[in-house]
Amino acid sequence: MSDLKATRAFDVSAVAAELVSIRDLVRWGVSYFNQAELYYGHGMANALDEAVFIALSCLNLPQNISESYFDSRLMQTEREVILRLYQRRIEERTPAAYLTHEAWFAGLKFYVDENVLVPRSPIAELIENRFQPWIDPEQVEHVLDLCTGSGCIGIACAYAFDWAQVDLADISTEALEVAEKNIQNHQLQEQVTAYQSDLFSALAGNKYDIIVSNPPYVDAEDMAALPDEFRREPELGLAAGDDGLDLVKVILKQAANHLNPGGILVVEVGNSQYALEQMLPQVGFYWLEFERGGDGVFLLSYEQLEEYQHYFEQWN
Numbered sequence: 001m002s003d004l005k006a007t008r009a010f011d012v013s014a015v016a017a018e019l020v021s022i023r024d025l026v027r028w029g030v031s032y033f034n035q036a037e038l039y040y041g042h043g044m045a046n047a048l049d050e051a052v053f054i055a056l057s058c059l060n061l062p063q064n065i066s067e068s069y070f071d072s073r074l075m076q077t078e079r080e081v082i083l084r085l086y087q088r089r090i091e092e093r094t095p096a097a098y099l100t101h102e103a104w105f106a107g108l109k110f111y112v113d114e115n116v117l118v119p120r121s122p123i124a125e126l127i128e129n130r131f132q133p134w135i136d137p138e139q140v141e142h143v144l145d146l147c148t149g150s151g152c153i154g155i156a157c158a159y160a161f162d163w164a165q166v167d168l169a170d171i172s173t174e175a176l177e178v179a180e181k182n183i184q185n186h187q188l189q190e191q192v193t194a195y196q197s198d199l200f201s202a203l204a205g206n207k208y209d210i211i212v213s214n215p216p217y218v219d220a221e222d223m224a225a226l227p228d229e230f231r232r233e234p235e236l237g238l239a240a241g242d243d244g245l246d247l248v249k250v251i252l253k254q255a256a257n258h259l260n261p262g263g264i265l266v267v268e269v270g271n272s273q274y275a276l277e278q279m280l281p282q283v284g285f286y287w288l289e290f291e292r293g294g295d296g297v298f299l300l301s302y303e304q305l306e307e308y309q310h311y312f313e314q315w316n
Helices: 004-008 012-018 022-036 047-058 067-071 076-092 096-100 123-128 152-160 173-185 220-224 246-258 270-279 302-307
Strands: 103-105 108-110 142-146 165-170 192-196 208-213 259-268 297-301
Touching: 012 076, 022 047, 022 067, 022 076, 047 076, 047 096, 076 096, 103 152, 108 152, 108 173, 123 152, 123 208, 123 259, 142 152, 152 165, 152 173, 152 192, 152 208, 165 173, 173 192, 208 246, 246 259, 246 302, 259 302, 297 302
Parallel strands: 142 165, 142 208, 165 192, 208 259
Antiparallel strands: 103 108, 259 297
């Protein structure tokens, strides 16, 4: 493979005839991806992770399978399926999760397509710890996942608080179809309810112990500079105005009306953290730290939202 053009033009059947094992395919895929200078940011750290993920997903094998399986010989048809997805990963710059319709969050498997963001939020770590020490898990009865997308955050919360009711809310009907599919896949129809809602608009009267949200928060400058892989994701799930805070402002203004006393609001704002701190220096945002990496996630209690409400009311 002397150049990227030659890499793109490879004959799937011919290459499949030369590669025998999973290990062969993964090694070839890593070289292929590195040469193409792909961008990784959808739960995969590098070309090796992505090549392994695609191969094992195509073979319906678990991602944590023993390395001894990598020497397994594959059928020609199996090799061709994997190679075609490798080729699409290059030509389309499509994230692996969309190619396989599979993503993992908080140790759980989710269906995804290009109507939702690929799950990758550090909030998974909070859910696994049941939001301790900021709330008593035994007191949690009602959780809201606002701007739910695939439903991964809310569904993970349903596992963490298996006695609690969980609501999912999103403005996108296409995203809610994905969320409903995941509710059914996890057999949580009795515990999890999805609402089409522009933020809190369809949730009048609903009160929660935890409101958690990964809303759109990419500012205009960052949107213009996004790699091709991120442009495959729905713009509705990313773009949030010039400063990245269009939706966060509304959430801060209205959240107290939907929280129970003692409840908490957790919101991911990513790189827009700095714009938010500059806009509201008086507000004591608690910026969470994560053992597995990630930042730009704040926590406010119901009582803090009430205390700072007059600052949030300045926004029209």
